[in-house]
C-alpha cells in the first residue's frame with residue numbers, strides 16, 4: 534500500500550470523467566466540450582442541464598420537451614410542505630432543503646429507487662432537478678409561516694424559481710442574471726459535494742441519497758456556504774461605513790489570520806476563477822442602475838484589490854454571486870440552497886457516470902493509533 538498522503542486529496546486524480554474539467558492553461562471551465570462561460574452568455578440554464586444530464590445541447594424539439602418535463606415535474610407533494618411547516622422556525626433553509634430532499638425519496642416507487650440502472654437513476658435525477666426550486670422556496674417560506682407558492686412555468690425555470698421565492702414576477706434582466714448564476718453554479722468537476730455524491734452513488738445508494746450527501750457537503754463555508762458568508766461580509770462592510778471601511782475590514786481579519794470567504798480555490802488558488810470574471814460584468818450593470826448597488830460594487834472592488842495585494846488571491850464565484858443574489862433581493866440563508874439547485878444538474882451527470890461504470894469508492898487510511906491493546910483484566914461490559 535502506498536503511504537504517500539496528500540492532505541485534502543490535493544491534485545489527486547480519482548476518476549475519469551467526460552462531464553467537465555478545469556482547464557487552467559486556457560483559464561476555462563469545460564463542460565462536455567463547451568466553455569461554461571460561453572454557455573452562461575449564450576444559452577439558458579435548462580439547456581445546460583440537458584447538456585449535463587443527456588450529454589448534448591438540446592435540439593429545438595428536445596428543448597421544448599425538456600422544458601415541458603421540468604414544468605410537469607416541478608410541483609411538490611403536499612406531505613413535503615406539511616413536514617416543512619412543522620420544522621422549528623429557526624431551522625436553516627439549507628437543513629430544511631436537505632430534509633425535504635430526503636422526504637421526496639419516500640414519494641418514489643420503492644422498486645424504481647432500488648433499480649441500479651442508469652435509466653432509473655436518470656428518471657429520479659430529473660425529478661429532483663425539476664422539484665429543487667419549489668422545494669428550496671418552500672423550505673424558506675414554510676419555515677416563516679408564509680404561503681408556499683406553486684411553480685409558474687410560464688416564467689421559465691429561472692423566472693419561476695424567483696417567483697416562488699419572492700412572490701412576484703421579476704424583470705427580464707434580473708431573471709437573466711439569475712439564470713447566468715445558475716449556469717455558473719451548474720457544474721465544476723470534482724468539487725467536494727460532487728465527489729461526495731459519487732462516493733454515495735458508488736455504494737449503489739439511490740440518487741436521492743447521493744444528492745442528500747452532496748447537500749451535506751455543500752453546506753460548509755469552505756464550499757457552498759461561502760456565498761452566504763460573502764453576502765454577510767458585504768452587509769457588515771456596509772454597516773461599518775461602506776467603501777471607506779472595506780480595506781480596513783479585510784486587513785483586520787487577515788491580521789487575525791481569518792479567511793475572507795469568496796476568495797481562493799483549491800484548484801485555481803492564485804488564478805482568476807472565470808465565473809467571477811464573468812459575473813463582475815453583471816455587478817457593473819446593477820451599479821449603473823442604482824447608486825446603492827454602485828456603493829456595494831465599489832466595496833467589492835476594494836475587497837478584491839486588497840486581497841490581491843495582501844494575499845495574491847482572486848475572488849471565486851461565490852464572491853460576486855453572494856453580492857448579486859443580495860442585489861436581486863434573495864434572503865441570505867437561501868443562497869447556498871440555490872447553489873445546490875443549480876449544482877444538482879452537474880451532480881446528476883456525475884452520479885450517472887458513476888453508475889455507468891461503477892466500482893465502490895473505498896480508499897485506505899494510514900493508521901497512526903496504538904495497537905495490541907486489550908481490555909484490562911476484570912473489565913466489566915457496560916449494562917446498556
Ligand code: COA
Pocket residue numbers: 541754755756757759791792793794795796797798799800844846849850851
Ligand atoms: N482568505 C485568506 N487566506 C486564504 C484564503 C482566504 N479565503 N484562502 C486561502 N488562503 C490562504 C491560507 O490561509 C493559506 O495561507 P498560508 O499558507 O499562509 O497559511 C493559503 O492560502 C492556502 O490555503 P489552504 O487552506 O491550504 O488552501 P486549500 O486549497 O486547502 O483551500 C479553500 C481552498 C477554498 C478552502 C480556501 O481558499 C478557502 O478557505 N477559501 C474561502 C472559502 C471559499 O470561498 N470557498 C469557496 C470555494 S469555491
